Amino acid sequence: MKELLKSILFDQQKLGWNTRNVRRDFSPAYLYNQEIVVITGIRRCGKSTLLQQIRSEQSEKDYFINFDDERLIQFRVEDFQILYETFIELFGVQKTFYFDEIQNIAGWERFVRRLHDYGNKVFITGSNANMLSRELGTHLTGRYVSHELYPFSFRExxxxxxxxxxxxxxxxxxxxxxxxxxxxxxxxxxxxxxxxxxxxxxxxxxxxxxxxxxxxxxxxxxxxxxxxxxxxxxxxxxxxxxxxxxxxxxxxxxxxxxxxxxxxxxxxxxxxxxxxxxxxxxxxxxxxxxxxxxxxxxxxxxxxxxxxxxxxxxxxxxxxxxxxxxxxxxxxxxxxxxxxxxxxxxxxxxxxxxxxxxxxxxxxxxxxxxxxxxxxxxxxxxxxxxxxxxxxxxxxxxxxxxxxxxxxxxxxxxxxxx
Structure with a gap:
């Protein structure tokens, strides 16, 4: 699993912010508070792009993974620890994590809670309101803020x-x-x-x-x-x-x-x-x-x-x-x-x-x-x-x-x- 993760992480490092993209409205306060930031919305409305926009504005950018990748079809909750170790091995110690479409992994909220409780900043995206709210409400009550993203407004x-x-x-x-x-x-x-x-x-x-x-x-x-x-x-x-x-x-x-x-x-x-x-x-x-x-x-x-x-x-x-x-x-x-x-x-x-x-x-x-x-x-x-x-x-x-x-x-x- 670790060698596969290394390959995926290096491949996905190329998924950066494109300056030609439309910048989405996002509260700067979310960048610097302690809470987990949850970006939700319909498929293809730009959640992943917003996550890259946020990454581009942070000094720590490397701990990023998109779980909507067919190579991660066998990824299980116990593999999060291996992922964490792989991040450190490849990029050194950092305190900011970016997880795209994390809802694909059952039990994800326990790992995210552990990261938060140890003082890390976590940004996550997901496309299902009920699943996210249920899991957040069960394990992450009081630890997160939510940002709902929509397709472009007329101004955008x-x-x-x-x-x-x-x-x-x-x-x-x-x-x-x-x-x-x-x-x-x-x-x-x-x-x-x-x-x-x-x-x-x-x-x-x-x-x-x-x-x-x-x-x-x-x-x-x-x-x-x-x-x-x-x-x-x-x-x-x-x-x-x-x-x-x-x-x-x-x-x-x-x-x-x-x-x-x-x-x-x-x-x-x-x-x-x-x-x-x-x-x-x-x-x-x-x-x-x-x-x-x-x-x-x-x-x-x-x-x-x-x-x-x-x-x-x-x-x-x-x-x-x-x-x-x-x-x-x-x-x-x-x-x-x-x-x-x-x-x-x-x-x-x-x-x-x-x-x-x-x-x-x-x-x-x-x-x-x-x-x-x-x-x-x-x-x-x-x-x-x-x-x-x-x-x-x-x-x-x-x-x-x-x-x-x-x-x-x-x-x-x-x-x-x-």
């Missing part, structure tokens, strides 16, 4: 395209036109880094199949591929729409709604989809109410499901939702006499109401969107609300309530403004 997409807009460009005619054209591209192709390079639909198909078979079916010992594929197809074709476990069970021909509930949890653990609840101060009612489903990236929606061209508003809503998650928000939806797409909760308070619509041109649309957000604002005593559109910008003031109407592309570039 612009950087990838070589366009880093100055504040003045957001308002100039020429700058605004260029940014809007790039947002139209982003709206279609999303933010998976490798897909942006080739825009080959087979890449998205392969990514989805890897998630479906490796992260959902194999990991959870499932056999009914058809049911899960039909479920994902239906959700992608109905993104942002309400559904219940019972309605989904009928749609895919499953007798028991709890089976669908389990499927959804397994899929959510891969970061492929997210489900949000209707806000209620009663947790029991939150769980019982119908849910809205969103996908990690719009490229997956358009290539896994079927949407009519006039349903662009639901894709725009998905982009907004993912950006809210990227910013670390706790997100719900509002439904009473009228509906409002998103409520943001901080602690025990609803602090923001957001409505999303592609076009804000017709009186019917304006009435529907304004009535929905006003009811949400009144319910939670909010003086300001936000309607995000594809292109419209204005301000609506009435009855001590102010509603800002802002294009999504501009809102997405306004740092963490709500």
């Amino acid at each position: 997409f612009l950087e990838y395209k070589g366009k880093v807009p100055l504040p003045s460009e957001i308002y100039s005619t020429e700058g605004k036109s260029e940014i809007k054209a790039l947002f139209s591209q982003y709206f279609s192709v999303g933010g998976f880094p490798v897909f942006l390079e080739n825009q080959n639909d087979n890449y998205i198909k392969s990514l989805y199949e890897n998630i479906l078979y490796r992260d959902v079916m194999v990991r959870n010992n499932l056999t009914n591929e058809k049911e899960i594929m039909e479920l994902v197809y239906y959700l992608a074709s109905n993104v942002s729409r309400l559904s219940s476990f019972n309605s989904l069970a009928k749609t895919i021909g499953v007798k028991n709604a709890s089976t669908v509930s389990n499927y959804l949890q397994f899929i959510q653990n891969t970061y492929l989809i997210f489900q949000i609840n209707k806000f209620d101060f009663s947790l029991k009612k939150q769980i019982q109410n119908t849910k809205k489903t969103y996908f990690i990236d719009q490229a997956l929606i358009t290539r896994l499901g079927f949407l009519f061209s006039e349903e662009k508003g639901r894709l725009l809503e998905n982009i907004v939702f993912v950006e809210l998650k990227r910013r670390g928000h706790e997100v719900y939806y509002f439904s009473a006499k009228n509906e409002c797409d998103f409520l943001i909760r901080r602690g025990n308070q609803i602090t923001t109401a957001i409505q999303v619509c592609f076009s804000f041109d017709t009186q019917e649309t304006k009435t529907r969107e304004i009535n929905g957000i006003r009811e949400a604002m009144k319910t939670y005593s909010l003086s300001e609300g936000l309607i995000l559109t594809n292109d419209t910008e204005e301000e609506i003031t009435s009855d001590s309530q102010t509603i800002r109407v802002v294009p999504v592309w501009k809102w997405a570039l306004q740092n963490n403004e709500k």
